[in-house]
Amino acid sequence: MKRILFALFCLIALSGGAGNVDTGPAGGPLVDPFPGDPQAIENGAKLFKRVSCHGCHGGNARGGTGPDLTDDEWLRAPGDEMIFNVIKNGRPGTMMSPFRDDLTDEQIWYLVNYIRDLGRKRKAEGG
Amino acid sequence: MHARFVPLFRSLLFAVSIFSVSAQAEIVHTPVTDAMLLDAAKSADNWIMVGRDYAGTRFSPLTKINTGNVKKLVPVWSFSFGTLDAQNTTPLIVDGVMYVTAAHAKIFAVDAKTGTQLWQYSHPLPDEVGKFMCCDLGNRGAALYKDKVIFATPDSHVIALDRATGKESWKVSLADWKKAYTMTVAPIVVKGKVIVGMSGAEYPTRLWIEALDAETGTQAWRTYTIPGPGEPGFDTWGITDADAWKFGGGSAWITGSYDAELDTIYWGVGNPNPDWDGSNRKGDNLYTNATLALNPDTGVIKFYYQYTPWDVWDYDGNNEPILADVNGKKVWLHGDRNGFLYKIDRTNGKFVWGKEISKVNWATGFTPEGRPIVNPEKVVNNEKKVMDVCPASEGGKWWNPMSYSPATKMVYVPSREICAHLKGGASERVEGKYNLGLEEAEWIKGYGQLVAMDAETGEKKWTVKAPSPFTSGVLTTAGGLVFAGTPEGIFFAYDAKTGKELWSYQTGSGMVGSPVAFAIEGKQYIAVPSGWGGWTGWATWGGKGGAPHLKDNRKGGYVTVFALFDK
Numbered sequence: 001m002k003r004i005l006f007a008l009f010c011l012i013a014l015s016g017g018a019g020n021v022d023t024g025p026a027g028g029p030l031v032d033p034f035p036g037d038p039q040a041i042e043n044g045a046k047l048f049k050r051v052s053c054h055g056c057h058g059g060n061a062r063g064g065t066g067p068d069l070t071d072d073e074w075l076r077a078p079g080d081e082m083i084f085n086v087i088k089n090g091r092p093g094t095m096m097s098p099f100r101d102d103l104t105d106e107q108i109w110y111l112v113n114y115i116r117d118l119g120r121k122r123k124a125e126g127g
Numbered sequence: 128m129h130a131r132f133v134p135l136f137r138s139l140l141f142a143v144s145i146f147s148v149s150a151q152a153e154i155v156h157t158p159v160t161d162a163m164l165l166d167a168a169k170s171a172d173n174w175i176m177v178g179r180d181y182a183g184t185r186f187s188p189l190t191k192i193n194t195g196n197v198k199k200l201v202p203v204w205s206f207s208f209g210t211l212d213a214q215n216t217t218p219l220i221v222d223g224v225m226y227v228t229a230a231h232a233k234i235f236a237v238d239a240k241t242g243t244q245l246w247q248y249s250h251p252l253p254d255e256v257g258k259f260m261c262c263d264l265g266n267r268g269a270a271l272y273k274d275k276v277i278f279a280t281p282d283s284h285v286i287a288l289d290r291a292t293g294k295e296s297w298k299v300s301l302a303d304w305k306k307a308y309t310m311t312v313a314p315i316v317v318k319g320k321v322i323v324g325m326s327g328a329e330y331p332t333r334l335w336i337e338a339l340d341a342e343t344g345t346q347a348w349r350t351y352t353i354p355g356p357g358e359p360g361f362d363t364w365g366i367t368d369a370d371a372w373k374f375g376g377g378s379a380w381i382t383g384s385y386d387a388e389l390d391t392i393y394w395g396v397g398n399p400n401p402d403w404d405g406s407n408r409k410g411d412n413l414y415t416n417a418t419l420a421l422n423p424d425t426g427v428i429k430f431y432y433q434y435t436p437w438d439v440w441d442y443d444g445n446n447e448p449i450l451a452d453v454n455g456k457k458v459w460l461h462g463d464r465n466g467f468l469y470k471i472d473r474t475n476g477k478f479v480w481g482k483e484i485s486k487v488n489w490a491t492g493f494t495p496e497g498r499p500i501v502n503p504e505k506v507v508n509n510e511k512k513v514m515d516v517c518p519a520s521e522g523g524k525w526w527n528p529m530s531y532s533p534a535t536k537m538v539y540v541p542s543r544e545i546c547a548h549l550k551g552g553a554s555e556r557v558e559g560k561y562n563l564g565l566e567e568a569e570w571i572k573g574y575g576q577l578v579a580m581d582a583e584t585g586e587k588k589w590t591v592k593a594p595s596p597f598t599s600g601v602l603t604t605a606g607g608l609v610f611a612g613t614p615e616g617i618f619f620a621y622d623a624k625t626g627k628e629l630w631s632y633q634t635g636s637g638m639v640g641s642p643v644a645f646a647i648e649g650k651q652y653i654a655v656p657s658g659w660g661g662w663t664g665w666a667t668w669g670g671k672g673g674a675p676h677l678k679d680n681r682k683g684g685y686v687t688v689f690a691l692f693d694k
Contacts, residue, residue, distance in 0.1 A: 052561040055261065055329075059568070063678060064664035065263060093231065095212065095257035095264060 030081040033106075034113055044114025047107055051099060061118050066095065070118045083112050154238060154245060156290040157222040159271040164316060165387055172646040177217040177268040177313040178528070179643070181385040182450035185530035186603045187644035191651040192691060193606030197620045197630045200653065201692045204242030208233060208684035213265030213639055214658030217313065217528075217600065218686055220645040221271060226290070227686055228266040228313075230660065232280040236293060239654075240647050242688065246293030250280045259307040259559060261329035262662035265639070267382065268313030270321060272341045277321050279310035285323055285339060297344035301325070306558045307332055312380045317392060317423045320347050324379025328400050328415075328443070329563060331374035331556045336383075336394050336419070338426060348426035352377035352396040352414050360413030368407040374556055375408065376400030377415045381445040381526060384459070386473060391429060392421040393450065393459055393473065398443040401554035402520075403507050404564020411436035416444035418461060420476060430476035434463045435499065439507040439551065440489055441520040448473075449531045449538065453582045460531060460582060462524035462540045465489065465499075466517065468580055482585030484524055484578055485544050486517045512550040512567055519547035519570050519673060521665045525596065528641055532603040535623050537579045537588055539609050543596035545573035545665065545673035570665050570673040577601070577611050579626060589626035595666075595674045599655065600641025610653065612638030614666070614677050618655050618687075636683025650690060658684040 034040035048054055048061065056066035063069075078086070087108045090098035099108070159175055167173070168180035171188045179185050192200060208214065208229035218227040225239040232250035237243065257264060260281055269278040275287045275296055282304040287296040301323070302308030307330030314323045320338040327334055338347040353375045354360040364372040376399050383394030399408060399415040417433040434444040441464075448459035450473060458479060461469045466487035470479040478497020489506075490499040505516050522543060529540045552566030575596035579588040599612030603623060612618045614637040620630040637659030644653050659680050666677040 052258070055561045055563070058664065058668050058670075060669055062670035063667045065660075065662055068667075068670065068678065070670075090254050090257075092254050093210075095260070097255045097258035099258075101255075 030084055032080045032109055032112060034109055037113065040110045040113040041117045043107070044110035044112070047103070047111055048114055051102055053111070056095065061115060069115050070122045080112050080116070083115060084108055087111055154224060155222055156224060156274065158273045159221060160273065161318065173222065174218070174220045174643040174645050175271050176219070176315055177382050177641070178384065178447065181387065183382070183384040183447050183528070184449055184451070184533070185528060185601060185641070186532050186534075186605075188605045189644050189646055189651045190604070190606045191646070192604065192608065192644070192653065194608060194622050194629060196691055197606070197608060199692045200620070200630055200632070200689045202632065202687050203652070203690045205685050205687045206235070206237055206242050206244070208235070208658070210684050211658065211660070211682040212684075213263040213660030214656045214684050215265035215267045215311065215639050215661060216656050217268040217641040218643050218654050218656065219269055219271055220643065220654070223647045224290075225654070225686075226269050226271065226276045227656070228269050228278050229684055230263070230265050230658065232264075232266065234269060234276065234278055234288070236276070236290065239645065239652070239688070248288055248293045250284060250286060252280070252282055253304070256282050256304055256309070259304055259330070260309050260326070261561070263660045265311055265661055266313075267311055267380070270314040270316050272316040272321070275341065277314050277316070277341070279312055279314060279323055281309050281311065283308055283310050283325070285310070285314065285321065285344065287341070287344060299339065299344040301337060306330075308334070310380070313382045315382050315385065316341055317385045320423065322383065322392060322394070324381070324394060326378050326380040328376030328378040328397050329402060329561055331400055331558055331562050332376055333373055334377045334379060336379045336421070336426065338423070350421060350426035350428065352379055352419070354413060363410040363413045365407060365409040367409065371408040374400060375412060375415065378445060381447050384448050384450045385423065386450055386457070389457070389474065390423060391473070392423045393448040394419050394421060395445040395448065395461075397445040398438050398441050401562045401564030402441040403439055403549065403551040404509060404554045405437055405439040405551070406509060409437065412438065416442060418444070418448045418459065418471070420473070432469070432471045432476045432478065432497070434461070434467070434469065435465050440465070440516065440549070443520070446524065446526060447528050449529065451531050451533070451582055453536065460538050462529050462538070464518070464520065464522035464525060466523035468524075468538065468540060468585060470582070470585065480585050482580065484540050484542050484580070485522065485576070486546070487523075488515070488517045507549045507551050509551040509553060509566065512548055514548045515546050515571065516549050517546040518543070519545045519665060521545070525598065527598055527639065528600040530601040530603040530609070531582065532623055534605055534607070536582050537623070538582050539601045539603055539611070539623070540578045540580060541597035541599065541601055541611055542576045542578050543573060543673070544576060545596070546571045568668060569671065570668055572671070572675060573673050575613065577609070577621070577626070579609070579623070591621060591626050591628070595677060599638035602642040602644060602653070604644055610642045610655070612642070612655060612657070614638070614659060614674070614680055616657055616659075616681070618642070632689070634687050635685060636681050653689045654686055656686045658682060
């Protein structure tokens with residue numbers, strides 16, 4: 001039970017006062033509230049493991065059972081809003097489940113930023 | 128419609144309806160009796176359980192397609208499942224009707240001569256179920272009994288359908304899938320009971336094997352694969368974590384075998400949880416990584432043999448036991464992910480021998496009693512990355528079933544030579560969440576192989592190498608053939624005696640299901656599913672992996688049926 005409580009504490013701590021982020025006008029396109037923010041990227045890295053994203057997408061998101069989230073094909077095609085929506089609502093009929101019950105909107109944006117950051121680093125490495 | 132065309136239309140309608148009736152009349156859904164199941168090995172035309180017979184040989188006595196004419200094998204029909212992801216199934220055929228499951232909880236009845244769909248059934252899956260399954264939304268096949276076809280779903284339902292109509296006869300839920308109790312197993316029916324096993328050992332679970340009444344779905348017995356307090360083996364879960372046994376995994380997702388004479392079911396049990404972090408479960412962790420011998424009436428464990436005590440490599444000993452009578456000895460043959468092929472006396476569970484299928488360095492041999500002698504240099508731990516552990520977690524031999532040919536007395540093992548660098552990590556037990564106990568994993572690029580081994584001695588008779596592991600199940604036939612497929616989607620036929628390649632065909636997608644042979648009106652067919660998916664992290668993990676060329680490997684979902692070109 002202590003471990004479960006600890007896990008819940010970590011999730012709450014990572015959310016950092018969720019619910020107060022501005023993600024664009026109501027009904028309009030979603031906007032990343034933390035573009036490139038180092039703290040958001042760090043939070044996203046922790047969540048990536050804690051929510052078990054790595055179980056499918058690999059420890060550094062370079063693919064496993066699920067697709068590589070850092071290669072050009074993935075990073076060029078979807079916008080931030082699409083990545084956000086896929087994490088939140090899943091892709092019905094695939095292994096990609098909705099995480100809306102596990103993550104706040106703010107936490108999902110942390111993950112989007114982490115994935116984007118991995119892509120930028122990979123590109124800089126020439127890979 | 129103009130009046131003068133009405134009589135013509137009625138005549139055409141009548142003709143069409145007569146044609147339909149006559150076409151339908153050819154379809155007979157023969158009841159599958161206990162006697163048929165017991166004699167499945169002798170029924171050359173049919174394939175009525177996933178292992179073909181209770182021994183699980185996957186050996187067909189059909190001979191019309193053979194080493195002399197297999198090069199004339201051509202596709203005669205293909206059938207799309209209309210769904211992607213891991214097509215892990217083995218099709219079943221009885222008197223010209225194929226029953227085949229697909230990923231995402233689908234099942235089809237198909238005219239096996241023409242590929243015409245007779246009916247389809249789809250169990251609606253919750254959107255979230257994927258995150259409670261380690262390794263895709265696949266299914267390994269169905270079971271036939273009397274007028275029913277029975278299969279399991281990812282969200283832990285077992286469903287029996289009327290074979291003629293596809294309508295539900297009964298449907299039961301065995302567990303809470305939101306706590307990662309899930310199902311991919313193909314059932315087997317023994318003495319009127321549907322035997323199934325659970326998946327979920329990558330999560331904190333305590334799993335089991337269960338028998339259901341085939342007529343009603345009512346539970347007949349449930350045997351946990353991890354002993355509870357007071358039961359033999361309970362004391363093998365260490366002393367540092369009092370709850371280790373409650374969440375110790377022990378999955379059972381590979382179909383077992385049955386010896387009617389010994390009245391014993393043999394069923395494999397997989398890895399403990401957490402998979403790689405053994406620090407809080409020091410002990411043998413019974414009955415993980417073992418084959419259990421069970422009383423089919425009660426589920427009581429008679430005896431067992433454990434392949435990998437205290438598994439910290441995720442060697443996951445679920446794999447099938449093939450029952451063979453070799454030189455008058457009743458044994459089971461088991462190819463394990465830990466890299467060894469085992470021969471075990473099936474009257475008492477005693478070790479006969481273990482022989483290397485692939486390179487093994489986690490163990491240096493066996494004690495006379497058959498306990499592996501562990502190499503301390505290759506024990507995965509949380510302190511230091513262990514380099515070049517052989518084999519990697521998938522083997523050796525992965526889960527894809529091998530085949531035993533009583534004609535050649537050889538066992539044909541789909542295999543791989545892939546090792547890994549591994550570091551365990553602290554685990555965190557939260558129900559419904561992954562609990563791998565893995566800090567780092569790096570699969571080392573390797574290659575695939577199909578290995579023929581002598582069932583008497585374990586000697587390797589031949590090996591075929593390939594760029595990728597053989598990931599389909601294996602089929603052998605009395606025509607002297609061995610069939611196996613690859614992640615690239617290539618389906619091969621080899622000479623069973625020599626390993627010489629005789630034929631191949633590109634099926635369109637990677638193969639993780641199993642081929643079968645059957646006959647209708649004297650004509651022999653070979654059927655094989657294709658559709659890439661499942662746990663594929665070993666191939667491309669971290670952008671590297673054991674077979675990095677399989678990145679973005681094409682998905683699909685088909686069964687393709689072949690016959691000899693006869694025009």
